[in-house]
Amino acid sequence: MYAFALGAIEVKIFPILHAWITVFTGLIAFGAAGLAATTFLPDRRVSMMAAPLAGIALWPLATLALYVSCNSTFALGFDSAARIALTVLLISGLLLLPRDRDSFGVAWRFLAVVAVASLVAPIVMAASVYRGEPALLYLDGADHTVYATLADWYRSHPPQSMPVGSGTVGPAIADPTQPYSSWVALVFEVGTRGGAYAYQALVSMLSGQPGMFSYDAATTIALIAACLGCAAVFSRSWIFFLCLAGALVTSLWYDYGHMGFLGKLLSYPLVIFTFGAFVSFRRSGAGPAEVLALAMIAAGAGLMHSAVGYALLFTSLAAALLLAEAVFQRRPPEVAAWALAAIAPAVALIASGTLARPLSDSIFPDYGVGWTNIAYLVTDLNSLFPNVSLLPRLALTASFLFCVFAWATFLLVALRNRNATAIALLCGPTALILAFYVCRLPAPAVQLAGFPYPATLCAGFLLAQQGKQNGRGTFSLSYPLVISVLFALVFLHIPRVTGSVLHYTRDADRRQMFAVSDFDRLQAAIGNQEVYVDIGGNTRAILAIMTEFGRRNIKTIWSPQSWQIAGSFRGAPVPPVTKMPDLRLIDATDSEGAQERILVETPRYKLVRRL
Numbered sequence: 001m002y003a004f005a006l007g008a009i010e011v012k013i014f015p016i017l018h019a020w021i022t023v024f025t026g027l028i029a030f031g032a033a034g035l036a037a038t039t040f041l042p043d044r045r046v047s048m049m050a051a052p053l054a055g056i057a058l059w060p061l062a063t064l065a066l067y068v069s070c071n072s073t074f075a076l077g078f079d080s081a082a083r084i085a086l087t088v089l090l091i092s093g094l095l096l097l098p099r100d101r102d103s104f105g106v107a108w109r110f111l112a113v114v115a116v117a118s119l120v121a122p123i124v125m126a127a128s129v130y131r132g133e134p135a136l137l138y139l140d141g142a143d144h145t146v147y148a149t150l151a152d153w154y155r156s157h158p159p160q161s162m163p164v165g166s167g168t169v170g171p172a173i174a175d176p177t178q179p180y181s182s183w184v185a186l187v188f189e190v191g192t193r194g195g196a197y198a199y200q201a202l203v204s205m206l207s208g209q210p211g212m213f214s215y216d217a218a219t220t221i222a223l224i225a226a227c228l229g230c231a232a233v234f235s236r237s238w239i240f241f242l243c244l245a246g247a248l249v250t251s252l253w254y255d256y257g258h259m260g261f262l263g264k265l266l267s268y269p270l271v272i273f274t275f276g277a278f279v280s281f282r283r284s285g286a287g288p289a290e291v292l293a294l295a296m297i298a299a300g301a302g303l304m305h306s307a308v309g310y311a312l313l314f315t316s317l318a319a320a321l322l323l324a325e326a327v328f329q330r331r332p333p334e335v336a337a338w339a340l341a342a343i344a345p346a347v348a349l350i351a352s353g354t355l356a357r358p359l360s361d362s363i364f365p366d367y368g369v370g371w372t373n374i375a376y377l378v379t380d381l382n383s384l385f386p387n388v389s390l391l392p393r394l395a396l397t398a399s400f401l402f403c404v405f406a407w408a409t410f411l412l413v414a415l416r417n418r419n420a421t422a423i424a425l426l427c428g429p430t431a432l433i434l435a436f437y438v439c440r441l442p443a444p445a446v447q448l449a450g451f452p453y454p455a456t457l458c459a460g461f462l463l464a465q466q467g468k469q470n471g472r473g474t475f476s477l478s479y480p481l482v483i484s485v486l487f488a489l490v491f492l493h494i495p496r497v498t499g500s501v502l503h504y505t506r507d508a509d510r511r512q513m514f515a516v517s518d519f520d521r522l523q524a525a526i527g528n529q530e531v532y533v534d535i536g537g538n539t540r541a542i543l544a545i546m547t548e549f550g551r552r553n554i555k556t557i558w559s560p561q562s563w564q565i566a567g568s569f570r571g572a573p574v575p576p577v578t579k580m581p582d583l584r585l586i587d588a589t590d591s592e593g594a595q596e597r598i599l600v601e602t603p604r605y606k607l608v609r610r611l
Helices: 002-011 013-038 047-069 078-096 101-124 126-131 144-156 179-190 194-207 215-233 238-248 253-258 262-284 288-302 307-329 335-352 371-378 393-417 420-438 442-446 452-470 474-492 494-504 516-526 539-551 560-566
Strands: 135-137 513-515 531-533 556-558 583-587 596-601 605-610
Touching: 013 047, 013 078, 013 101, 013 126, 013 194, 013 215, 013 288, 047 078, 047 101, 047 194, 047 215, 047 262, 047 288, 078 144, 078 194, 101 126, 101 215, 101 238, 101 253, 126 135, 126 215, 126 513, 135 215, 144 179, 144 194, 144 215, 144 539, 179 539, 194 215, 194 262, 194 288, 215 238, 215 253, 215 262, 215 452, 238 452, 253 262, 253 494, 262 288, 262 307, 262 335, 262 420, 262 452, 288 307, 288 335, 307 335, 307 420, 371 393, 371 420, 371 442, 393 420, 393 452, 393 474, 420 442, 420 452, 452 474, 474 494, 513 516, 516 583, 516 596, 516 605, 531 539, 539 556, 539 560, 556 560
Parallel strands: 531 556, 531 583
Antiparallel strands: 135 513, 583 605, 596 605
């Protein structure tokens, strides 16, 4: 691993620097968009660190409001809407931010933390570093190109103007013979993840690259913002903030980005962040401004993945909090408390349009994972698609048992210290897991991976801070216990993190690193001619072609095998081929025919011409 990193540094200085600059710029831009929301958080020492995560919820939401709402007379392109939305959000933040020495000091610390955190960019964006240009690591999962396709479509033209034959991407029509535009039409019919697509489009705009080649940058920005945002909302000092942010890196959020689960990478941290904001607003006395901030963040979060899932996860935390407080106070929660708790899930469901879509994409896929492996998933000890844990089976089982012990220890300490917030973070996710287990629903249980473990870390750090601040009686005894368990819990996740990093960097299949120059060369050779895509059953190779060739309006004819992946989602048969093109695109591992010669060869494709 060291030799690999050293070689990359020696040879790839410019790509490493470019990755860092891209992510740093993105975090600053989203931080500017979320600045206004963080001014309502009580602890000014660390609240600004949550600005990028808040901006991830608010900037796409505000951009879509302008992009979709303006009528044809004042139609805005996506990029124009994004710039206007960012300007309004930034001005709002500057007006709300106190103008004193403390604010300037926090701002400088924010820039320093973001600059250091952006150093993980070359690791997450390993494909771009290895290829020396913007690239996508398309190794596990297949949804990367879905986000890229919608991001490119958003940026291509306003939704009010879809002229047929205009030469722009689209229009989004349900023509089964046009997989690219037909896929966009299908997503608009049933999809509820407009915020995630808009977020990808914003990163595409900031990086100056198409959606497919800015995807890795989007996951890097989301990962860093998630760790900083969730740590900021549950920390009351810099040392605890930095430690919690670092601990959250050991969650499955890193894996989710590379597996194509961008929606989960955005939504799950926003659930935890919104819950933390809800707790802070309740304690400080939620006024109209705080309620509005909470509602807007929830609206943006509900557009990232499944609004139903977001509502369920948030409700599990909020309900556990109110019930724990009711037990401690020996009286039922007030109606106002339940009403405030209901705002986030209700707004998320309404904003996403889920209630207006009887047919939506909120159905959980069944990956056929057994309950034993689900136990490792929900504790973030292993990943979903690749088995990346470096531990043998017995050690993995022992690690799981320690996770249960750590959870029980935190719960006992939380009960003893009457910490309702920590109890909610511990019991809410666990209650969902147990409910799915009792109902024999493994598919939705798999979806919880990446949520219980980060919530447990946040609970543990809350308890540690409580023990240190009180420093007497049972609190003084609980502090070293909680710190020791936290250290061991994070340490046990290092093997999986190491395995994941190696899997997506040193050991990654170089043929699955798709660079922008690959498609530039193919397009230059194809020109205005038709090309016969004959790649077989390589799902990711075909979807990458569908995304980039569709964006570039390259005339494509599909082989039967390729069509099953690229265009069969609407049930249409393979379009008949009236005349076989002279150009044929095949996999790089396939051999060209005796009467063909190679025009372009990339790590994944060969473009051949018939003699």
